[in-house]
Amino acid sequence: MRKRLIVSAAAGALALLLSVPASAAQAGPGAAGIGDPYYPNAGNGGYDVSHYDIRLKYQPATDLLEGTTTILATATQDLTRFNLDFVLQVKEVLVNGRAAKFASTGEQELEITPARTIAKGSPITVVVRYADKPGSVERGGYSAWLRTPDGGVAANEPEGSAWWYPSNDHPTDKATFDVSVQVPDGTQVISNGTAAQRSSAGWTRYSYRQTKPQATYLATLAIGKFEIRNDTTPGGTPVITAYSKDLGDNLGAAQASVERTGELVDWLAGYFGEYPFGTVGGYVPNVPTGYALETQGQIFYSPAQFARGANTSVVVHELAHQWYGDSVSVQRWSDIWLNEGFARYSQWLWSEHENEGTAQELADYVYNLYPADHAFWTVKPGDPGADHQFSGAVYDRGAVAVQALRNAVGDEKFFRILKGWPTERKYGNATIQQFQAYAERISGKPLGELFNTWLFTAGKPAVGSAGAAPAAASLAPSLAPSAGASAAPEPKSWKKIQETNAVHEHKG
Structure with missing residues (x-):
């Protein structure tokens, strides 16, 4: 589960607290980082997110990702300005229905100045419209968007969301998610939660809903040509598994491992208690990476995990994270x-x-x-x-x-x-x-x-x-x-x- 490491900021930042007490909240800009001692610039201060609505259109041939993300949040202080974590090119930002000023600063900060000061305790609706080619966007020589022969994948820790949707990118600000992606017919989309799809001329829209609180790095997106399977666990939880149609010699071993998800999640429930989410599953895209990641309810596995044959042990590991890491x-x-x-x-x-x-x-x-x-x-x-x-x-x-x-x-x-x-x-x-x-x-x-x-x-x-x-x-x-x-x-x-x-x- 190793994933991308962010370089720590200066030693002085190590003293920052993870949150500011309400009594100390002051009118002004929200902090550019949430104050995590390891990654002081991760996340943001001044608000708490409750929901992300992410609507995307993606063209695999060109890597063009067009999107509109709507963020529902509540101000935790009087806000004259606030930040989101995002690296793609932004076209427009609205805050509570009014055009807002915005600028890209630092490594991955989208700095937003609303038309009006937002009072502490007030609801905030932020709409961000954007378009870019995420596979070509790097920060510090790194891109969290994994380009594949037939699309792209977002699955990384501790950061990754900034390459496909703007967010408050720290595990302490969990939210619910709706993800809806339009792709050319014949291409499939994998994300977290329950799934639906509908088609129009030449394009198919896939929609996913995660109704349980989810950390931003645990949201995943995979676009490409997949075989998608649907089943249930012995206990009745829906199981969604998917495999790239170009896994070659690793396909059989991957399926022999990931298709045991239903059995294994019910076995783990005997140790950890009731499974905490509405769906469970895993997907194996055609990516050159070696790690697996416990993306919530829909686990990412690289083909390399199965290069030496079936490995149920890694499936157990990632499923255990659904309790230890995802729910808690x-x-x-x-x-x-x-x-x-x-x-x-x-x-x-x-x-x-x-x-x-x-x-x-x-x-x-x-x-x-x-x-x-x-x-x-x-x-x-x-x-x-x-x-x-x-x-x-x-x-x-x-x-x-x-x-x-x-x-x-x-x-x-x-x-x-x-x-x-x-x-x-x-x-x-x-x-x-x-x-x-x-x-x-x-x-x-x-x-x-x-x-x-x-x-x-x-x-x-x-x-x-x-x-x-x-x-x-x-x-x-x-x-x-x-x-x-x-x-x-x-x-x-x-x-x-x-x-x-x-x-x-x-x-x-």
Whole structure:
């Protein structure tokens, strides 16, 4: 799930808060960033979005994207000006029905000056009309629009929306979505939520509706020639899967993996509680990238995920994110362990289910795989830094931390925590500290030392410390991966898990 990394701003920006208390709100421009310490320029201040209505027309042959996005929001302060995150060429902006001044500033800021000051608490309707070729638009040498032989794809983290619709691009400002796209007949469109389509002469319009709160980076768009399949899970949730008609040798393996979505989402519901969205599925476009991304209810998989054959483990990982990451999203990007540590741990639970290695055996294997002086242990999963946010250590050491929690509180309390957390925090945002407090409340145990040791301290934890895997205490000294086999035997599931893990190090 590694995806695009944004370069951090100056060190002084690290002190910015994620939100401004209402009592401190002042008349004037909204902030150009929401204040996330990792990405201070991501998102914007001064308003809260409730809904995006995105209407597009796309011509695959030329990459021309024409659009009108209507944004419904509420002012959180008196606003003389506000920003949206957007990089395409804008033709017109209306605010509450009146023409507004606008300018492109910084790397991806659309600065909007409405004709009238907007009072705190007032509704805002913003209409942005635009046209551009997103595949040719770069910021810092990077484009989030993945051009394909028959269209294009938008699926990236932590940014990506700015290449196809204007937004307040930070997970703390979730909204509902309507996405409607007109394409030439014979071309298909994939997006989030329930789907409908209608045709006119030479063109077909596809419409999707996401009625549950969704972070901006979890909105996805794929345009091209797809085979689209419709089914339901055993529990009755609609399943939409799609495959590019030009996947070649990867098609069979992709279908053998993604077509198990219905089975796997119901299996995960046994651990995490009721599936939180109205539809579920996945799509595999013809793109050269290597990662997968938990785009809400409609998961993006690159063909490379299936280059070595079917991989249900990656499907489990991305589906687990629907609870841990999509329904309950990070409050700030440093809380990424709440997404990736638990999604990786879901793969360990699947390994147990398939009798290919228990979670304890996988934790022991990871612990012994890296010697104490290995760079793996320098990454702190609870605060890895923007440059290491998608490091393999966040996933693997992060999953060992989850196993350490399981050992510390016992299976009965652990599985109550695993299911109760996404139920209690459904459709919201959360921090690691809030998760720790919840785990302490359910378990009745102080867990500060365990969380500090496994998540916030650089270096290899001492064997058996702070709830570490007790089985590790009897293991021989660990060996570097290059020095030979780990002291703990390699679980059968490890190679498939590593196929997922390898792409997380991709730098985009």
